[in-house]
Amino acid sequence: MRRLLLVNGPNLNLLGVREPHIYGTDTLGDVERVTTDAAASRGFEVRAVQSNHEGVLIDAIHAAREDCAGIVINPAGLTHTSVVLADALKAVALPVAEVHISDVGSRESFRQVSYVRDLAAVHVIGQGIAGYAQAALRLIDVIAGQAEG
Numbered sequence: 001m002r003r004l005l006l007v008n009g010p011n012l013n014l015l016g017v018r019e020p021h022i023y024g025t026d027t028l029g030d031v032e033r034v035t036t037d038a039a040a041s042r043g044f045e046v047r048a049v050q051s052n053h054e055g056v057l058i059d060a061i062h063a064a065r066e067d068c069a070g071i072v073i074n075p076a077g078l079t080h081t082s083v084v085l086a087d088a089l090k091a092v093a094l095p096v097a098e099v100h101i102s103d104v105g106s107r108e109s110f111r112q113v114s115y116v117r118d119l120a121a122v123h124v125i126g127q128g129i130a131g132y133a134q135a136a137l138r139l140i141d142v143i144a145g146q147a148e149g
């Protein structure tokens with residue numbers, strides 16, 4: 001299955017509209033395009049989902065078990081709070097790339113916690129939306145390595 005699921009969490013639909021000093025001026029459409037282009041360069045397609053509802057994200061992650069080889073995810077604020085999102089990622093047992101647009105390590109202390117960190121094979125933090133392309137390419141390397149091994 002040469003397909004990745006791209007998951008963007010709550011409020012990321014506002015990218016490029018609010019707080020450009022933190023998240024830049026690129027939009028969610030730009031995020032989906034850079035990820036899709038990077039994956040396509042390696043023969044993968046991307047199915048993108050963004051939701052402000054945790055259950056919608058969890059259903060999309062469960063469905064990925066059927067037809068995706070890996071998951072690129074920016075869980076947004078759920079990174080720092082959501083055991084259930086982490087449980088869903090663990091349950092599907094697909095390789096995961098965790099992406100954050102901003103450098104969460106240099107922000108508020110509550111952003112230092114990630115429930116996803118330990119189960120992600122790839123981490124790209126603070127690289128802006130270009131980080132999604134890096135994450136997709138590195139995740140595809142992980143998937144290719146698994147297929148060989």
Ligand code: CA2
Pocket residue numbers: 010011012014015016017018019023074075076077078079099100101102103104111
């Ligand atoms: O840096 C990131 O990518 C974050 O995942 C973004 C989350 C934040 O809670 C994480 O700590 C770090 C926030 C997403 C909200 O996105 C907005 C975009 C534009 C305007 C307002 C919010």
